[in-house]
Amino acid sequence: ASNKKLLILPGDGIGPEVMREVRRVIDWMDRRRAVRFDIEEALVGGAAIDVHGVPISAETVAKAKAADAVLFGAVGGPKWDGLGFDRRPELAILTLRRELGLFANLRPATVLDPLVDASTLKPEVVRGLDIMIVRESTGGIYFGEPRGIESLPDGTKKGVNTEVYTTPEIERVARVAFELARRRQGRVCSVEKANVMESGLLWRQTVTALREREFPDVELTHMYADNCAMQLVRNPRQFDVIVTTNLFGDLLSDLASMLTGSLGMLPSATLGGLGPDGRRHALYEPIHGSAPDIAGKGVANPMAQILSFAMLLRFSFDMTEDAALIERACTNVLASGLRTADIMQPGMARVSTQVMGEAVTREL
Amino acid sequence: ASNKKLLILPGDGIGPEVMREVRRVIDWMDRRRAVRFDIEEALVGGAAIDVHGVPISAETVAKAKAADAVLFGAVGGPKWDGLGFDRRPELAILTLRRELGLFANLRPATVLDPLVDASTLKPEVVRGLDIMIVRESTGGIYFGEPRGIESLPDGTKKGVNTEVYTTPEIERVARVAFELARRRQGRVCSVEKANVMESGLLWRQTVTALREREFPDVELTHMYADNCAMQLVRNPRQFDVIVTTNLFGDLLSDLASMLTGSLGMLPSATLGGLGPDGRRHALYEPIHGSAPDIAGKGVANPMAQILSFAMLLRFSFDMTEDAALIERACTNVLASGLRTADIMQPGMARVSTQVMGEAVTREL
Ligand SMILES: CC(C)[C@H](C(=O)O)[C@@H](O)C(=O)O
Numbered sequence: 001a002s003n004k005k006l007l008i009l010p011g012d013g014i015g016p017e018v019m020r021e022v023r024r025v026i027d028w029m030d031r032r033r034a035v036r037f038d039i040e041e042a043l044v045g046g047a048a049i050d051v052h053g054v055p056i057s058a059e060t061v062a063k064a065k066a067a068d069a070v071l072f073g074a075v076g077g078p079k080w081d082g083l084g085f086d087r088r089p090e091l092a093i094l095t096l097r098r099e100l101g102l103f104a105n106l107r108p109a110t111v112l113d114p115l116v117d118a119s120t121l122k123p124e125v126v127r128g129l130d131i132m133i134v135r136e137s138t139g140g141i142y143f144g145e146p147r148g149i150e151s152l153p154d155g156t157k158k159g160v161n162t163e164v165y166t167t168p169e170i171e172r173v174a175r176v177a178f179e180l181a182r183r184r185q186g187r188v189c190s191v192e193k194a195n196v197m198e199s200g201l202l203w204r205q206t207v208t209a210l211r212e213r214e215f216p217d218v219e220l221t222h223m224y225a226d227n228c229a230m231q232l233v234r235n236p237r238q239f240d241v242i243v244t245t246n247l248f249g250d251l252l253s254d255l256a257s258m259l260t261g262s263l264g265m266l267p268s269a270t271l272g273g274l275g276p277d278g279r280r281h282a283l284y285e286p287i288h289g290s291a292p293d294i295a296g297k298g299v300a301n302p303m304a305q306i307l308s309f310a311m312l313l314r315f316s317f318d319m320t321e322d323a324a325l326i327e328r329a330c331t332n333v334l335a336s337g338l339r340t341a342d343i344m345q346p347g348m349a350r351v352s353t354q355v356m357g358e359a360v361t362r363e364l
Numbered sequence: 365a366s367n368k369k370l371l372i373l374p375g376d377g378i379g380p381e382v383m384r385e386v387r388r389v390i391d392w393m394d395r396r397r398a399v400r401f402d403i404e405e406a407l408v409g410g411a412a413i414d415v416h417g418v419p420i421s422a423e424t425v426a427k428a429k430a431a432d433a434v435l436f437g438a439v440g441g442p443k444w445d446g447l448g449f450d451r452r453p454e455l456a457i458l459t460l461r462r463e464l465g466l467f468a469n470l471r472p473a474t475v476l477d478p479l480v481d482a483s484t485l486k487p488e489v490v491r492g493l494d495i496m497i498v499r500e501s502t503g504g505i506y507f508g509e510p511r512g513i514e515s516l517p518d519g520t521k522k523g524v525n526t527e528v529y530t531t532p533e534i535e536r537v538a539r540v541a542f543e544l545a546r547r548r549q550g551r552v553c554s555v556e557k558a559n560v561m562e563s564g565l566l567w568r569q570t571v572t573a574l575r576e577r578e579f580p581d582v583e584l585t586h587m588y589a590d591n592c593a594m595q596l597v598r599n600p601r602q603f604d605v606i607v608t609t610n611l612f613g614d615l616l617s618d619l620a621s622m623l624t625g626s627l628g629m630l631p632s633a634t635l636g637g638l639g640p641d642g643r644r645h646a647l648y649e650p651i652h653g654s655a656p657d658i659a660g661k662g663v664a665n666p667m668a669q670i671l672s673f674a675m676l677l678r679f680s681f682d683m684t685e686d687a688a689l690i691e692r693a694c695t696n697v698l699a700s701g702l703r704t705a706d707i708m709q710p711g712m713a714r715v716s717t718q719v720m721g722e723a724v725t726r727e728l
C-alpha cells in the first residue's frame with residue numbers, strides 16, 4: 001500500500017500534549033502493520049499567530065489540501081483573546097472548513113458503559129447513548145453575505161448576518177447523513193426552524209425530496225430546533241442520525257456531547273466532497289477545546305484525540321478494523337480502571353496524559 | 365382601584381381546558397379581593413383560522429392593544445399542519461409579539477422541590493434550579509429582511525433569512541435583564557456567537573457598554589451560545605439571568621425548561637416597552653404547547669397557565685402579594701400529593717385538570 005499523507009496540526013493549549021499520545025499510536029501502527037504514514041506537522045491557532053501573524057498560513061492550507069487527511073488538535077487561549085474578529089485563533093478551523101470544502105461535520109455522542117455515571121443525566125436516560133449529529137459546516141450564517149457592523153446616520157449601529165442555503169448545499173450534507181444512517185439504525189431526523197425561517201423550509205423540502213429520490217429505505221423525520229434541544233434532554237436515545245444547519249448543529253452537537261458527561265472522550269470528523277481524483281478532504285479533531293487552564297500539566301485526557309485518529313482511519317482510509325481496534329483499546333483501558341482527571345471516579349486510578357496514552361498503546 | 369382589562373386567548377388543543385381553571389382563580393379574586401377584571405375572550409390559532417380564515421384577526425389584535433394584559437393559551441394542531449408559511453397557527457403569537465412590540469420574552473426555569481425527580485437530570489444537579497432567560501422576541505432572524513426562497517437560473521433554489529440587531533434593540537432587552545437581575549442574584553450572562561457573527565459581536569459590545577453606563581452594580585459575563593447549551597446541561601445552577609437573541613433564546617429557553625422535567629409547570633411573560641400612557645403591553649402564556657394528543661380528555665396540567673396568570677399579576681399590575689399567594693397555592697397542592705398525568709410520580713394521587721384547578725382555588 002502506498003504511504004498515507006497525514007498533516008498534524010496540534011495547535012494550542014493541551015493540543016500538543018494529547019497529540020503526542022496519538023503519535024504513540026501511529027508509531028505502533030508503523031511498526032506492526034502494513035500501512036505507513038508520511039507525517040507533516042504545522043502550526044495553527046495562537047501558535048501560528050505568534051510565528052506567522054495569522055491563525056493559519058497559506059502554506060499550511062496548501063499542505064492540508066495536499067494531505068490525505070488532517071488531524072487537528074485545538075486552538076485558542078487567553079493570550080490571543082484580545083485579537084480582532086479577523087485574527088482570532090478559531091479562524092484556523094473556519095478557514096480549513098472553507099478552503100477544503102469540509103461541509104459535513106460528524107459529531108458522535110456516545111456513552112461508554114464505564115463512564116455512564118459521568119453524565120449529569122440519570123444513567124437510565126443515557127446508558128448506551130449513540131447519536132451521530134451531522135452538522136453542515138461550510139454554509140449558513142457562518143459564511144453568508146451580507147454581514148458586518150454598520151453605523152447608522154442617527155448614531156446607532158446595526159449588526160447583520162445572513163443565513164443562506166442552496167438546494168445543492170442541503171443535498172450534499174443530507175446525503176452524508178442518509179448514508180451514515182444506512183450503516184446504523186436507518187433513521188435520520190432533520191432539524192431546522194421551518195416554522196419561522198424560509199431557509200429552514202427549503203431545508204425541509206429539499207431533505208424530504210432527496211429521501212424520496214435516493215434513500216426511500218431510510219426513515220426520515222423532521223423536528224424544529226427548539227424541540228430538538230428539548231428532546232435531547234428528555235430522551236436522547238430516540239435519535240439515530242440528526243442532520244442540521246451549521247448554527248443549529250453548533251449548539252445541538254455541543255449539547256449532545258455534554259449529555260455524555262465526558263467531553264474528553266469525544267472525537268469528530270469534518271468531511272468534504274469527493275474530488276476528481278477520488279479523494280475526499282477530511283479533518284479530524286477532538287470536540288474539546290485547548291483548555292488553557294490545564295495545559296502543560298500533563299493531566300489532559302488524550303482519548304478524544306486518539307479516537308479522532310480512529311475516525312480518520314475509518315472515514316479517510318476505510319481501515320475499519322484498525323479503527324475498531326483502537327476504539328476497543330480505549331474502552332478496555334477505561335474498564336481496567338484508569339482515568340484522567342476529567343473523568344475521575346471514586347475507586348479508579350487517576351493517571352496522567354502520558355500514562356493513559358501508553359496504556360492504550362500497550363492494550364493495542 | 366379601576367378595573368383591569370384582560371384579554372384571554374385560549375387558542376387550540378388543551379388551551380381552552382387549562383384556561384378554564386384560570387377562570388376559577390380569577391373568580392376567586394373577583395369575589396374576595398379589591399381588584400376587578402374586565403375580561404374579553406377571543407379566538408386565536410387554528411380556532412381563528414376555522415372561523416376567520418386567519419390565525420389572528422385584526423379585531424383581536426386591536427383588542428390586545430387596548431387590553432392591560434393578554435393571557436394566551438396555546439395554538440396549533442394536526443388539523444392546521446398543512447397550511448402555508450403565512451397561515452400557520454403560530455403566526456398568532458408572532459403577530460402579537462410584533463404588533464404589540466413585545467420584545468422581552470421572560471422564560472423562568474425553576475424546579476420546585478416536590479418535582480425534583482421529574483427531571484432527567486440527577487436531583488443534585490437541578491435541585492433548587494432558578495434561572496430566568498430573557499429572550500429578545502421582536503428582532504433577529506425571526507423578522508429580518510431580506511428573507512424568502514428564490515429560484516436560481518440553474519434550476520436550484522436558495523433560502524435566505526437575515527439576522528439583524530440594532531443597538532437600541534439590544535439595549536432595551538438587556539435593560540430588562542439587568543433590572544430583573546437586580547431583584548434576583550444580581551448576575552447577567554449575555555449569550556451570542558460573537559466569535560463567528562458580527563451581529564453577535566455588536567450584541568456583546570452593546571451589552572457591555574450598557575452595563576458600564578447604567579448597571580455597574582450588576583455582574584455581567586459573556587458566553588458563546590454553544591457553550592451555554594453545554595453549561596445548561598453540565599451545571600445549570602451557575603446561571604441567574606441569561607439574556608440572548610430571539611433564535612438562541614428559542615433553543616436555550618426550551619432546553620432550560622426541559623431541565624426541570626415538568627413543562628406543564630412553566631409560565632412565561634413577553635413584555636413590551638412603556639407606552640406614552642405609562643402602560644406596558646404584555647402577554648403571558650404557558651411554555652407548553654397545545655398538546656393535541658391529550659386535548660379534550662381533561663388530563664392536562666393547568667398549573668403553567670395558572671402560574672402565567674400569577675406572572676401577569678406581578679409584571680403587569682405589580683400585585684406581588686397576590687402573585688406569590690397563587691404560586692404558594694400551587695406548591696402546596698403539589699406538596700399535598702396531587703399530580704396531573706404529566707408529572708405523576710409513584711405514591712401520588714393522579715387527578716384531572718379540573719380537580720387540580722379546584723385544589724389550587726381551595727388552597728387559596
Ligand atoms: C471555534 C468555533 C468557530 C466553532 C464553531 O462555532 O463552529 C466551534 O464552536 C465548533 O463547534 O467547531
Ligand SMILES: CC(C)[C@H](C(=O)O)[C@@H](O)C(=O)O
Nearest residue numbers: 195196226454455457458614
Ligand atoms: C411558535 C413558534 C413560532 C415560537 C418560536 O419559535 O418563537 C415558539 O417556539 C416559542 O418559543 O414561542
